Amino acid sequence: MTAHPRPARALATVDLGAIRRNVALLSARAAESGAGTMAIVKADGYGHGAEQAARAALRGGATWLGACSTAEALALREAGIDVPLLSWLDAVDTDFAPALEAGIDVSVSSAAELARVSAAAARTGRRARVHLKIDTGLSRNGCPAELWPALVKSAAAEPDVDVVAVWSHLAAADEPGHPSIDRQAARFADAYALAREAGLNPMRHLANSAATLTRPDLHFDLVRPGIAIYGLNPVPQPEQLTPAMTFSSHVVLTKRIAAGESVSYGLTWTADRDTTLALVPVGYADGVPRTLSGRMDVWLGGRRRPVVGRVCMDQIVVDCGDDEPQVGAEVVLFGTGAEGGPTAREWADEIGTIDYEIVTGMYRPRVHRVYTGADS
Numbered sequence: 001m002t003a004h005p006r007p008a009r010a011l012a013t014v015d016l017g018a019i020r021r022n023v024a025l026l027s028a029r030a031a032e033s034g035a036g037t038m039a040i041v042k043a044d045g046y047g048h049g050a051e052q053a054a055r056a057a058l059r060g061g062a063t064w065l066g067a068c069s070t071a072e073a074l075a076l077r078e079a080g081i082d083v084p085l086l087s088w089l090d091a092v093d094t095d096f097a098p099a100l101e102a103g104i105d106v107s108v109s110s111a112a113e114l115a116r117v118s119a120a121a122a123r124t125g126r127r128a129r130v131h132l133k134i135d136t137g138l139s140r141n142g143c144p145a146e147l148w149p150a151l152v153k154s155a156a157a158e159p160d161v162d163v164v165a166v167w168s169h170l171a172a173a174d175e176p177g178h179p180s181i182d183r184q185a186a187r188f189a190d191a192y193a194l195a196r197e198a199g200l201n202p203m204r205h206l207a208n209s210a211a212t213l214t215r216p217d218l219h220f221d222l223v224r225p226g227i228a229i230y231g232l233n234p235v236p237q238p239e240q241l242t243p244a245m246t247f248s249s250h251v252v253l254t255k256r257i258a259a260g261e262s263v264s265y266g267l268t269w270t271a272d273r274d275t276t277l278a279l280v281p282v283g284y285a286d287g288v289p290r291t292l293s294g295r296m297d298v299w300l301g302g303r304r305r306p307v308v309g310r311v312c313m314d315q316i317v318v319d320c321g322d323d324e325p326q327v328g329a330e331v332v333l334f335g336t337g338a339e340g341g342p343t344a345r346e347w348a349d350e351i352g353t354i355d356y357e358i359v360t361g362m363y364r365p366r367v368h369r370v371y372t373g374a375d376s
């Protein structure tokens with residue numbers, strides 16, 4: 001049987017050269033403070049593809065990788081990536097043995113987690129490399145301060161456990177100057193001092209993308225940028241980052257409608273003049289939020305054009321006025337914005353979310369992902 005070429009309706013093109021350059025910028029900042037860079041590739045590399053993003057990040061100078069679960073970390077090991085790798089949040093019944101056998105560092109926030117990691121270490125005969133997480137004010141995972149002295153003492157006493165690091169996560173680093181940042185840093189210093197008193201000599205890591213960019217004093221031994229490696233800037237000041245993902249489709253049909261005709265479900269938009277419409281075969285099942293109906297532009301034929309009427313499950317309609325786009329012409333829904341086209345950030349701002357959610361949401365079966373810039 002011959003394979004039929006299947007042109008993609010919805011295409012996420014990931015520029016691996018952009019990821020590499022973004023990481024080069026971040027790891028150069030980290031290196032100025034003597035810190036290494038752990039590139040965060042959780043959630044399938046924020047929708048960009050974990051393995052490909054990881055390889056591009058390592059080419060850009062990252063020396064560590066971070067994933068959410070041991071399953072995500074194991075997938076990177078299975079892909080043949082053997083750099084230091086941390087995972088930090090799993091289901092309660094997760095067996096840590098496969099992670100330890102694959103040389104994956106694990107995070108511990110509680111005595112119960114420490115017991116499970118240490119039991120897995122005893123069972124496998126592998127020493128567990130543990131990063132003890134202190135909750136310094138985010139109040140999600142991490143050990144509360146009152147339980148910390150006991151946790152560091154027990155960890156220090158565990159025969160099969162090496163405490164590699166003490167770490168924490170910031171709540172509002174994307175608002176530089178927010179008073180919580182210094183408060184969290186002070187609590188982090190206290191937690192580290194207690195770990196030292198317990199006889200440990202761990203590394204420290206605290207900084208996400210925002211703190212990597214704005215708080216060199218908080219770089220410590222490693223920084224943990226995520227969103228910025230994909231080229232999305234979490235802080236107010238401009239940075240030389242390039243968005244790595246372009247979401248595109250193409251024109252499948254054009255038609256002329258008369259003034260007074262309306263478009264899409266509910267007929268929410270009515271042409272006030274004769275106009276040409278272009279049909280683009282992507283909709284909310286492909287990651288275009290329906291709440292962007294009437295509030296988004298695309299880049300088509302060298303300029304921005306408005307999407308008119310409702311975003312449907314499988315299609316959107318673009319108003320082209322008296323221009324006649326070619327069937328097959330590329331339509332960019334979001335990308336780098338370099339030429340003035342729309343960006344993931346613009347979508348996020350318009351619908352009241354963050355660009356993290358937009359790009360992460362592009363990981364879905366209907367969106368075909370392709371890579372460019374692997375050797376750039």
Ligand SMILES: *Cc1c(COP(=O)(O)O)cnc(C)c1O
Nearest residue numbers: 040169208209210224225226227
């Ligand atoms: C997601 C995550 C990061 C990266 O955060 P960004 O804001 O994307 O840079 C760092 N550390 C932890 C623990 C995280 O969960």
